[in-house]
Amino acid sequence: MYVTAQESRALSRLFGLLAEDLAEREVRERIGHHLLELLSADQFASFVWDTPSRSFGSGVWLNMSPDNLASYDAYYQFNDPITLKLQARREPTLVSQIMPQRELMRTEFFNDFLARDGLHWGVNVFSYAGVRNIGDLRIWRGRHRENFDLRTLELLRLVEPAFTGALIRAGGAPPRLMPEPAVAPRLSQREFEVAMMICEGLPDKVIAYRLGVETSTIRTYLKRIFDKLGVHRRSGIAAAFARNR
Structure with a gap:
């Protein structure tokens, strides 16, 4: 995927933010500004799913009315024809992919x-820790703008793993798998850093952005890690670390 200079700068700032030690709500509040810039969007909101009540809460937002969001909490989320369908898809999804725009515009919710x-054109991302939905990103453009597109989805696929990782860290998740001496000495410091991010499930492009190198460089590191650990796929790296905890 080709990334423009402007997108690259926005992604660098965004990944820098997500690497900080932030509280869960602060992660969701601060990422919104970067996403509006990255995606040339107009409105942003983020919620956390509560399974027992089957509702979204702890909302944060940009360029939306608090009174309107209060009506969402109280009523509209329970009369929402799109969000549960978007939540069920574990990847960035355009609202128009799950409901035609003309059909959406005929609903009370719209x-x-x-x-x-x-809010007119939307794209959503829902982050998961295992089977648990731990937070989301809801990005919108106004009526007189163009809809988001496949490029938007590609950019959000870069962002989602880092966003999920930041939420997991902020939520007090168990520490990452750390290798015993039987594994660690085989890897250089940079190879170790790459391996740890692979264990977090981050794709090569995200790791490259975090380390400030080309994606091809990450693939070179990955090949060296495979050779040194005697594995043939990314899942084998996490398995090697787990065996030597």
Whole structure:
């Protein structure tokens, strides 16, 4: 995927933020500004799913009315034709992929909630820790803008693993698998850093952005890690670390 200079700068700032030691709510609050810049978007919101009540709460937002969001908490999320469908898809998804825009525009949810704040074209990302939905990103453009596109989805696929990792760290998740001396001495410091990010599930492009190198360099590191650990796929790296905890 080709990334423009402007997108590269926005992604660098975004990944820098997600590498910081932030509280869970702060992660979701601060990422919104970077996503509006990266995706040339107009509105942003983020919620956390509560399984027992089957509802979204702990909302943060940009360029939306608090009163309108209060109506979402109280009513519209329970009369929402799109969000649970988006939540079920474990990848960035355009709203128009799960419901045609004309059909959405005929709903109460659109006319009495979305349109009040000028939300028209949407794209959502839902982060998971195992089977648990731990947070989401809801990005919107106004009526007189163009819809988000496949390029938007590619950019969000870069962002989602780092966002998920930041939420997991902020939520007090168990520490990452750390290798015993039987594994660690085989790897250089940079190879070790790459291996740890692979264990977190980050793709090569995200690791490259974090380390400030080319994606091809990460693939070279990956080949060396495979050779040194005697494995043939990314899952083998995590398995090698787990065996030597």
